Amino acid sequence: MMRTPDYTARDFTVSLPAADYMARFRDAERCAASCRACTNYGRSWACPPFDFDMEEYLAGYATALLIATKITPRHSGLPFAEAGRLLRPERVRHERRLLDLEQRYGGRAFAYVGTCLHCPVGSCTRPQGLPCRHPERVRPSLEACGFDLCRTTEELLGIPLQWSRDGRMPEYLTLVSGFFHNAETIEWKE
Numbered sequence: 001m002m003r004t005p006d007y008t009a010r011d012f013t014v015s016l017p018a019a020d021y022m023a024r025f026r027d028a029e030r031c032a033a034s035c036r037a038c039t040n041y042g043r044s045w046a047c048p049p050f051d052f053d054m055e056e057y058l059a060g061y062a063t064a065l066l067i068a069t070k071i072t073p074r075h076s077g078l079p080f081a082e083a084g085r086l087l088r089p090e091r092v093r094h095e096r097r098l099l100d101l102e103q104r105y106g107g108r109a110f111a112y113v114g115t116c117l118h119c120p121v122g123s124c125t126r127p128q129g130l131p132c133r134h135p136e137r138v139r140p141s142l143e144a145c146g147f148d149l150c151r152t153t154e155e156l157l158g159i160p161l162q163w164s165r166d167g168r169m170p171e172y173l174t175l176v177s178g179f180f181h182n183a184e185t186i187e188w189k190e
């Protein structure tokens with residue numbers, strides 16, 4: 001459990017065979033339709049459509065490690081517009097840890113969905129047709145790869161996702177990422 005002046009954050013993890021996770025929690029068509037309806041579609045290199053074959057991208061890993069961080073604001077009823085400020089340090093922490101795991105174990109990291117962290121907002125090169133500035137840091141989200149995160153967090157981690165109501169933050173925010181790998185065991189340390 002981490003405590004900051006603005007929120008507390010607690011990590012939850014689960015591991016299961018990657019093939020099971022794909023068979024039970026992946027609906028590529030439904031997720032692709034949601035992505036196409038998003039304003040970021042085709043406007044960030046972190047978002048679909050991707051220039052790689054998704055089935056090949058996901059293949060060849062034995063285990064799926066899934067990580068959810070439950071972020072509970074210290075003060076209730078904050079404007080939902082504040083959510084990004086609370087999420088950002090936890091996203092940075094997840095992404096650093098995931099890239100470190102890739103280096104050490106050679107697996108495949110999946111970042112949290114949302115605006116890419118690695119360039120100033122609104123400055124992604126994709127709308128200009130230019131290459132990504134930091135491809136070594138950018139990873140797709142589990143949603144963008146077709147996974148159902150509502151069911152993932154609720155059924156595998158016991159955390160029902162909560163949504164904003166009347167422009168206010170819910171009781172907690174949930175940040176989800178993943179790591180597919182072939183290592184014997186991987187410990188995710190808070």
Ligand code: SF4
Pocket residue numbers: 044045046116117118119123124125126131132133134135138
């Ligand atoms: S690192 Fe920059 S160029 Fe690459 S996807 Fe992110 S915002 Fe776009």
